[in-house]
Amino acid sequence: MQTQVAIIGGGPSGLLLSQILHLRGISSIVLEQKSRNYVLGRIRAGVLEQGLVDMVRAAGVGERMDKEGHPHSGFDIAFHGQRKRIDLEGLSGGKTVMVYGQTELTLDLYEARDQMGGHIVHEAENVTPCELETDRPYVTYEKGGNIYRIDCDFIAGCDGFHGVSRQSIPKSVLREYEKVYPFGWLGVLSKTPPVSSELIYNHNDRGFALCSMRNANLSRYYIQCSMNERVENWSDEQFWEELKKRLPEQAAQEIVTGPSIEKSIAPLRSFVAEPLSYGRLFLAGDAGHIVPPTGAKGLNLAASDIYYLSEALIDHYKKKSDQGLKDYSEKALKRIWKAMRFSWWMTTLLHKFPQNSEFDNRMQETELDYLFSSEAAQKALAENYVGLPY
Ligand code: FAS
Numbered sequence: 001m002q003t004q005v006a007i008i009g010g011g012p013s014g015l016l017l018s019q020i021l022h023l024r025g026i027s028s029i030v031l032e033q034k035s036r037n038y039v040l041g042r043i044r045a046g047v048l049e050q051g052l053v054d055m056v057r058a059a060g061v062g063e064r065m066d067k068e069g070h071p072h073s074g075f076d077i078a079f080h081g082q083r084k085r086i087d088l089e090g091l092s093g094g095k096t097v098m099v100y101g102q103t104e105l106t107l108d109l110y111e112a113r114d115q116m117g118g119h120i121v122h123e124a125e126n127v128t129p130c131e132l133e134t135d136r137p138y139v140t141y142e143k144g145g146n147i148y149r150i151d152c153d154f155i156a157g158c159d160g161f162h163g164v165s166r167q168s169i170p171k172s173v174l175r176e177y178e179k180v181y182p183f184g185w186l187g188v189l190s191k192t193p194p195v196s197s198e199l200i201y202n203h204n205d206r207g208f209a210l211c212s213m214r215n216a217n218l219s220r221y222y223i224q225c226s227m228n229e230r231v232e233n234w235s236d237e238q239f240w241e242e243l244k245k246r247l248p249e250q251a252a253q254e255i256v257t258g259p260s261i262e263k264s265i266a267p268l269r270s271f272v273a274e275p276l277s278y279g280r281l282f283l284a285g286d287a288g289h290i291v292p293p294t295g296a297k298g299l300n301l302a303a304s305d306i307y308y309l310s311e312a313l314i315d316h317y318k319k320k321s322d323q324g325l326k327d328y329s330e331k332a333l334k335r336i337w338k339a340m341r342f343s344w345w346m347t348t349l350l351h352k353f354p355q356n357s358e359f360d361n362r363m364q365e366t367e368l369d370y371l372f373s374s375e376a377a378q379k380a381l382a383e384n385y386v387g388l389p390y
């Protein structure tokens with residue numbers, strides 16, 4: 001087979017790139033190792049920055065998001081009996097975020113690709129990028145006992161943290177930066193009304209907790225747990241009991257509990273790979289970086305990568321200019337590192353670190369006190385949370 005851009009990975013990064021390229025008359029084939037149901041069964045991000053919302057609308061995929069998504073103009077931070085609202089809209093000069101599940105966005109993207117005749121191969125096995133250093137790269141994959149080859153101009157590695165693309169960059173070229181946090185997040189999705197109309201980030205002596213939602217009858221809750229915790233050790237009742245102990249009193253009394261329809265544990269890490277390009281291969285999204293979900297940046301960073309990469313590919317085909325492709329890695333990394341910093345800062349601010357010294361704990365409390373008392377500090381939080389400019 002022949003295409004202009006071979007895209008490895010059928011998550012939000014790969015699908016959004018394929019959709020944007022299609023609208024500009026650039027062909028692509030998406031190779032996804034899992035089934036579509038498996039991809040759509042994953043529960044992940046819930047908060048979209050304005051930049052991603054704008055991209056989704058421009059890609060012609062925003063109708064359901066605008067109907068079912070919820071713009072949020074602030075969120076609460078609870079700490080030592082206090083509960084402070086961070087007025088995102090007021091502090092960021094009018095910007096808000098959109099609460100709309102990544103799962104829903106992925107479904108919308110799949111449906112748009114289907115309607116426009118998008119070429120997506122599911123259950124593609126042993127996907128292998130080849131001849132990256134030449135101007136005729138190709139990708140092979142196996143399916144149903146057959147081996148296939150796709151000749152292309154470029155390969156987009158949108159295959160997430162455990163994908164094959166980053167591994168295809170020679171170790172002598174690749175630099176990796178990583179911090180693994182000494183805890184994870186145990187998340188529950190339940191068909192219950194959210195405890196609050198906005199998100200509540202809770203700093204508690206027992207550990208961090210987050211109250212989020214997907215819609216008026218679908219709530220998403222997380223509690224910090226030890227990194228070797230196992231989800232089967234947590235009954236729904238145990239989860240709700242622990243969550244209530246970490247919430248402000250009123251929220252703990254008002255929360256509506258119910259059976260979990262999804263329950264999973266995510267490890268927390270900060271990770272960046274440099275460079276994000278090698279020859280004709282370009283990494284985007286989790287294939288190139290991972291942030292702890294505290295700052296709601298993972299999906300939103302994938303979006304800005306796709307913005308830069310799609311613009312660069314369009315310039316190649318429409319303006320015969322390769323400057324965008326040459327600049328892609330450096331440009332994307334500038335925004336990635338700033339989101340990496342914010343996600344690390346918010347994670348350090350809100351979680352219980354077992355190895356912390358007494359001094360470290362006092363620093364954490366003082367950071368929260370300063371945040372609660374300084375508009376300048378809240379402005380800095382707000383401009384990062386709504387999303388730094390592309
Ligand atoms: P994805 O990992 O979503 O997609 C990559 C795709 O590539 C997958 O479908 C995978 O099956 C496929 N693939 C992998 N290897 C392949 C191969 N060799 N060949 C072909 N296909 C291959 N972000 C937030 O902002 N907020 C959150 O609350 C949040 N929670 C998260 C919870 C969990 C458990 C995880 C893992 C991530 C979470 N994230 C969150 C981050 C998440 O939303 C990612 O940023 C987002 O999925 C990135 O999208 P992609 O880059 O498309 O990567």
Ligand code: PHB
Nearest residue numbers: 045046212293294295296
């Ligand atoms: C979610 O709703 O899944 C969510 C929201 C905000 C975060 C992390 C996760 O910071």
